[in-house]
Amino acid sequence: MELVLAIGIGIMTGSGVWLLLRPRTYQVIVGLSLLSYAVNLFIFGVGGLKKNAPPILPYSGVANPATMTDPVPQALVLTAIVIGFATTALFLVVMLASRGLTGTDHVDGREKSR
């Protein structure tokens, strides 16, 4: 399970970095989103992977912390997801405004002179 997730994170990171280095703004925004999935999963994975052990305390009886996953990375990632949404929205709008202003969707605001 760890191996599968690790490889998945790697593929997402690789795809994200590749897109990040592309010249078109849309590629960069997709790349950033992929990268944020990868990073969120990575942070989430730091707490260890456990199945069927959500950090929700039962209504009755005493909870045994050993049987639950670490809630801290989850809280961090939850925050990261929301902030990631905000950055994506902001970047998207900046991208559109830049395209309207410069007439090009190149990341530098102008086509590369050949």
Next chain:
Amino acid sequence: MSDNDLLPILLTIPFVASAVLAFVPVHARNLAAWLSGLSALAALGITAVLYGSVRGGNVVRNKIEWLPSLGLDFDLRLDGFAWIFAILITAIGFLVVLYARYYISKDDPMPRFFAYLLSFMGAMLGIVLSGNLILLAIFWELTSIVSFLLIGYWHQNAAARDGARMALTVTGIGGLCLLVGLLIVGHIVGSYDLDRVLAAGDQIKGHALYLPALILILMGALTKSAQFPFHFWLPNAMAAPTPVSAYLHSATMVKAGVFLLARLWPALSGTYEWFWLVGFAGVATLMLGAYFAIFQQDLKGLLAYSTISHLGLITTLLSLGSPIAAVAAIFHMVNHATFKASLFMAAGIIDHETGTRDMRKLGGLFRFLPITATLAMVASAAMAGVPLLNGFLSKEMFFAEAVETHADSILDRALPYIATLSGAFAVAYSLRFIHTVFFGPPPRDLPNPHPHEPPHWMRLPIELLVMVCMIVGIVPGLSIGPFLDTAVIAVLGTEPPEYSLALWHGFTTPLLMSIVALIGGTILYIMLKSYLATCEDGPPIFRHLQGQRIFERILVTVSWKWARWLEATAGTRRLQPQLRWLAGLGFVAAFLPLYMGGFHARQLSFTGPDMIFTMIWAIGSFAALGAAFQAKYHRLAALMMLGGAGLMTCLTFVWLSAPDLALTQLLVEVVTTVLILLGLRWLPKREERIDESVTFTARLRRLRDLGIAVACGVGMSVLAYAVMTLPVPDAIANYFLERAYSEGGGRNVVNVILVDFRGFDTLGEITVLAIVALTVFALLRRFRPAADSLGAPEQQRIQNAYDDARPERSEGDTVRDYLLVPSVIMQWLFPVIITFAAFLFIRGHDLPGGGFAAGIAMAIAFLLQYLAGGTRWAEDRLRILPLRWIGLGLLIATATGMGAWILGYPFLTTHSRYLEVPLIGKIPAASAMLFDLGVFALVVGATVLILIALAHQSIRVYRVKTPDMPAPQTLAEEKI
């Protein structure tokens, strides 16, 4: 009140007065002058009172702990040496205030001048009173800064600005060096406490870091005291108003350097390095300053170079390392302050009365200003070292020390001759000052043709200072003797050596040297007289070699040429290289610790092949790669793939016990996708052409990027695997799991962490969200699409053409028709989704859900209405007002947090209980829930605002922009 308590008061008075003065009206000249004068007088009085406590080697202390863990205390300490300086600072400060009252013209803001002057006084007192090295460095820098403000007081004058900047640059760099040097000393000794440092002299001198520390501290002291080769800033600082020159640049600030050398004398002096470094700087400055002074045409320039020379004399004395030399140095510091301050004031009066300071124009002023002239002559005689005046005594002591052998070397053997020669120079420039200005034919073409004596109060400070010169010069033992003794004990830490302050020691070598200097100087002046009357400013040959020029050249080279070169070679405005560096650096930063920590591949633990999970990630990887592959030409496809990767992430969260994350991820995924879909319309059409020629370099570039991407991906995999297979340390997880219910009152630990334990983080986060939403809104208000995106999209054009061609259809029917069934479903879903959002919200504290998820779900409910009926349809029926949601949400969240204050708890402390609600049953009702309500409202508002603002762009009427046409009113502005 004990004497110890007086120290902070003494230090505070000038600063408080300065702060008050800053608020005095500009034209309240007398108020400002009275306030400053009385404050200076009060400080002087306190200092005088404290003499009883420092007599005989006693020390007054006052320590306030500041950052004790760093060894930094607000530690004030007054001993005899500091006391004599404190008297100089406060007494001359008071006289300067009195003088400046008449000097500063009506057109200049006087309160500001006095505010600067008094804060300088405070900073300077801080230097001498510091009992902690770091504190000393802080006040040291403060004097540099205030000096900058004072030199640049006439900021309309370019010379003042340049002089101020140069002084700040030079002394500021020196101050930084000093700080580092003092840190090293503190490191050697293990304490920044001045007493412990002074007691640890041998330890410091024997340490390997002694030389670097010494050089750095000397950098500070020599720049501040304008010693060679840093002397050039002082003449340029003469663009300051004359009271500033008298106070800072002759009496006090420039003495800070030699003060520090004397202060640290027991800790640093007596070594070979000390003798050479300090001695060379001192002797060079002594000679250069005196020689340059002769050839100055500006009155203040002459005094400035003379000051440099006298400071060089003091430095030379301190370099010798003998106790008697130290006595002479301290004595000369006091003497120089008195006669030079009075000379500056006299020069200021001459400037004030005649309108010029150029000695080629001045002459014969004795007949107009007899009293000022007499005073100036006495002070100049003191400067030249004429008997019966204080300057003579300390100069004699200097000559006596010069004759003695200290460290046998060329410098030491040459010292008697150098001393005599510099004495002769001093006589020559003093004589020149008197003779050119006050004697000879009456001046012609002066800017002010009728000079006359200034008001008596303006002259009084000079009279007092000259009187001190004479009293000390005639009866030294009775006047300055005891104070000097006290200061010497404080510096040396032992009983003072045998020295005599008597006027007459018999026919000794020093006396002979004095006579030679007097006669030689007079002859020198007579020889140079005719040349000096007309020559250019500055000494022959050397006038072309200006320190100022070199300084400016260096400044330009470093701050302009090098900076330009660096920007041209290492900088770029292009994003891609920057990101490439960032990715590369990120890789290295992650790789190095992994490599150095010795990553050992753990045994692959196949705990049963999890087929479904593997399948999920096969799809996820495929989607990620596909998105990367298609993002250039097939944006919609790439977006779908991106969504696919997001869904697989979401499933992973479900699989691995993170229901909250899965829920949030799913909802955010929906919103993000819609958002990007809305944006796609404004991007340029890009068609894949098979014949597009790809150059070789472009291929190479892609190959390199691919390499970086693969490296990052593999690295991330390895890192993730390493981290995930590590045994999870017993971290803070248990803390939260155990306390979530007992202290947070909730069973969903993640939610409790977010709204309770780490509530403050969440408050910050939703604030960010609100700011982003407002930024998006603001950016889109002024959105101008590119010209080729203005027309209707292709699909819309086809539909409209179809509608137009049929008479029974009106435009827009097609799109309504084919969305009919979904739109009805979507409209009916509206209440369902709202109920679902409420459900998510209420259960959030105990089960997966919460404010975030509920907020986004609610936003999706609104969004669906836009999708179903179109923007116009939705807004005719629904006014959402997202800005109010945002404001309300932030208000609720903050108010909940502050509510804890009313009950006497810290910000965001929660209280929880269960409430019995009819029909629904028992629900948790923590105050955190109210906080969550704020989160909910804000998330709804922010999400809806972003989406609506973007959606509105499609129905805005864009006109070709012409300058005289008002911006088109937009729906977005009307409705939101």
